[in-house]
Amino acid sequence: MLQNYRTIKEDHQYEIEIKKSRFICFLKRIASEEEAKEFIQYIKKEHWKANHNCSAFVLGDRNEIQRSSDDGEPSGTAGVPMLEVLKKNELINVCAVVTRYFGGTKLGAGGLIRAYSGAVAQAIADIGIVEGRLQQEVFVQIDYANWGKMEHFITNEKIAVKETQFTDQVIATCLVDENQLIAFEAQVTDLLNGQVKFETGAVLYHEQPIQEA
DSSP states (O other), X not given: OOXXXXXXXXXXXXXXXXXXXXXXXXXXXOSXXXXXXXXXXXXXXXXXXXXXXXXXXXXXXXXXXXXXXXXXXXTTSSHHHHHHHHHHTTOOSEEEEEEEEOOSOOOHHHHHHHHHHHHHHXXXXXXXXXXXXXXXXXXXXXXXXGHHHHHHHHHHHTOEEEEEEESSSEEEEEEEEGGGHHHHHHHHHHHTTTOOEEEEEEEEEEEEEOOOO
């Protein structure tokens, strides 16, 4: 399993206009090639009046599957530039379809490349990228008197918390990188003078937004 990955936050739609041509980018998270193909066909059916529905997708932990289509645009001016944007952003398991409604003015090869790649890049920037990290669930059980210290520690160390239960005690479900588990438990034990109980749960992916520079 991957220790971490990057993908789009969620499915998204974004539109730009260039010389009266409309370029509508549809982004979708995918889990299989079949799902990508079905999505592309769905967009083509929804926008059958459009001049072109160009597409690109990356699939697999290492982007083992990469596909692109110019859908009638001059070869190399749409699908491949779109694919390169997905790869440049280091995304996995994402399909992009850019629907073009021709506005009457030809853009030339360079203009088309900029338009299709720009539509995908702006759509990604608009919805945002998340990083999924493989992390261990740790149930941290403490009394209410120690919750203030623990909450401060969580904030300072930027520990992801899945949920917090307040019953007769406080149980915080923290998410920690597997290789940091021992250090995390040692730090919390020291912080709370041993007044804490730990239990481990599932190992799962936790996604957090990436703030691009």
